[in-house]
Amino acid sequence: MHPTQTPKTYRVKSFGCQMNVYDGDRMAELLAEQGIAPAPEGEDADLVVLNTCHIREKAAEKVYSDIGRLKREDGSSPLIAVAGCVAQAEGEEIMARAPSVKMVVGPQAYHRLPDMIREASEGRRVTDTDMPAETKFDALPRRRRSGPTAFLTVQEGCDKFCTYCVVPYTRGAEVSRPHADLIEEAKRLVEAGAREITLLGQNVNAWTGENARGQTIGLDGLIRELAQIADLARIRYTTSHPNDMTPGLIAAHGEIDKLMPFLHLPVQAGNDRVLKAMNRSHSAESYLKILEQVRAARPDIALSGDFIVGFPGETDAEFEDTLKLVDAVGYAQCFSFKYSPRPGTPAATMDEQVPLAVMDERLQRLQAALNRDQYAFNTATVGKTCTVLVERKGKLPGQWLGKSPWLQSVHFEADAQVGDLVEVEITSAGPNSLGAVVRMVAAA
Ligand code: SAM
Ligand code: SF4
Numbered sequence: 001m002h003p004t005q006t007p008k009t010y011r012v013k014s015f016g017c018q019m020n021v022y023d024g025d026r027m028a029e030l031l032a033e034q035g036i037a038p039a040p041e042g043e044d045a046d047l048v049v050l051n052t053c054h055i056r057e058k059a060a061e062k063v064y065s066d067i068g069r070l071k072r073e074d075g076s077s078p079l080i081a082v083a084g085c086v087a088q089a090e091g092e093e094i095m096a097r098a099p100s101v102k103m104v105v106g107p108q109a110y111h112r113l114p115d116m117i118r119e120a121s122e123g124r125r126v127t128d129t130d131m132p133a134e135t136k137f138d139a140l141p142r143r144r145r146s147g148p149t150a151f152l153t154v155q156e157g158c159d160k161f162c163t164y165c166v167v168p169y170t171r172g173a174e175v176s177r178p179h180a181d182l183i184e185e186a187k188r189l190v191e192a193g194a195r196e197i198t199l200l201g202q203n204v205n206a207w208t209g210e211n212a213r214g215q216t217i218g219l220d221g222l223i224r225e226l227a228q229i230a231d232l233a234r235i236r237y238t239t240s241h242p243n244d245m246t247p248g249l250i251a252a253h254g255e256i257d258k259l260m261p262f263l264h265l266p267v268q269a270g271n272d273r274v275l276k277a278m279n280r281s282h283s284a285e286s287y288l289k290i291l292e293q294v295r296a297a298r299p300d301i302a303l304s305g306d307f308i309v310g311f312p313g314e315t316d317a318e319f320e321d322t323l324k325l326v327d328a329v330g331y332a333q334c335f336s337f338k339y340s341p342r343p344g345t346p347a348a349t350m351d352e353q354v355p356l357a358v359m360d361e362r363l364q365r366l367q368a369a370l371n372r373d374q375y376a377f378n379t380a381t382v383g384k385t386c387t388v389l390v391e392r393k394g395k396l397p398g399q400w401l402g403k404s405p406w407l408q409s410v411h412f413e414a415d416a417q418v419g420d421l422v423e424v425e426i427t428s429a430g431p432n433s434l435g436a437v438v439r440m441v442a443a444a
């Protein structure tokens with residue numbers, strides 16, 4: 001495409017968290033509304049949006065190599081926009097280092113993409129990393145398409161300032177989207193085919209809003225209202241902070257059938273000195289107490305978490321506390337990472353950065369324990385009957401794939417279609433998935 005032409009096709013590539021996936025979908029909807037079509041599989045797009053993630057290292061290097069790969073054989077490039085958290089944190093540098101990038105757009109400014117594309121098509125290079133007071137959501141088009149599972153961002157940003165984390169700087173302060181907008185977006189997603197909605201936020205359980213009766217409610221109140229949408233079968237939420245696990249939200253797990261028995265509650269480490277240095281504002285004990293209450297409300301709940309190994313100054317003995325916490329919880333699935341210094345965060349300049357070899361060894365030990373527990377959790381579901389939401393076809397003829405209430409992938413043979421809720425009996429368990437036989441299919 002010549003740089004002074006309006007793009008006809010686009011491709012959005014999202015990296016990182018589910019919130020970026022949500023943002024990527026919204027950008028795609030925005031572009032479609034401008035008459036720009038998704039590029040057919042395997043074909044070059046006139047416009048490429050790289051929706052980046054900055055949470056761990058090599059993020060920026062990855063962006064530059066992606067930009068390099070977009071160069072065509074004749075030396076030309078598509079119109080490139082860098083979006084997301086790397087754009088927010090390193091926008092100026094990207095513009096200076098990568099002349100083929102014509103647009104840099106931060107996570108709070110992507111509703112301005114259509115204007116930016118117009119400017120870029122006229123040959124200008126544009127940056128917008130503002131965090132405007134008015135919300136981008138008001139400027140986005142109404143939801144018109146959805147698969148059986150959909151994301152819905154209800155809250156953005158973070159005021160917690162964990163000392164290792166870049167999110168408060170790239171996504172800005174904690175903001176809850178208004179209640180009425182969320183109910184409306186959820187209804188539209190369900191009309192468009194969603195049977196499961198996952199509510200998203202960097203601190204999703206910090207969401208608060210005013211309901212139609214003018215009462216201030218928390219995430220549990222929002223979930224209760226969403227559960228009234230008849231064709232919505234399942235509700236999930238992620239990611240939560242232990243400090244925002246209110247008694248109401250804990251109780252909701254025992255009271256709302258549509259709220260799936262799964263909780264992702266990151267702890268990061270099992271040692272209190274490390275947790276304090278991370279500015280987590282909870283202890284290992286207070287975290288375990290919350291899980292105990294959640295389990296009392298919903299005994300079959302699957303627990304999940306995030307861990308960081310090798311935070312500056314973490315000793316061998318302190319790391320052992322993380323392993324002890326893992327043993328005490330018995331997680332169903334987790335994410336674990338080596339600490340990665342993020343420019344501008346307090347931990348990046350702390351003394352005693354842990355050597356990479358030590359972090360590697362700790363991560364291996366931690367992941368061995370987490371894999372052991374995940375397999376044990378999966379094995380314990382064998383013989384249980386549960387519903388599975390059909391998401392897509394499997395590799396074998398007649399095979400379908402979906403998720404159990406506990407967020408495990410389940411494969412089975414059935415005369416079903418995407419969006420069906422299928423009652424199955426779990427017959428086998430592997431480390432990452434379950435096999436099942438069908439008992440009953442409830443059509444979408
Ligand atoms: N708000 C959530 C919370 O408090 O747990 C998590 C948000 S963050 C996008 C997802 C995960 O990335 C964190 O839970 C943490 O485990 C990991 N993470 C964040 N910063 C990191 C860093 N500098 N190095 C390694 N992992 C990091
Ligand atoms: Fe990052 Fe901590 Fe905020 Fe989670 S709570 S987004 S880890 S600063």
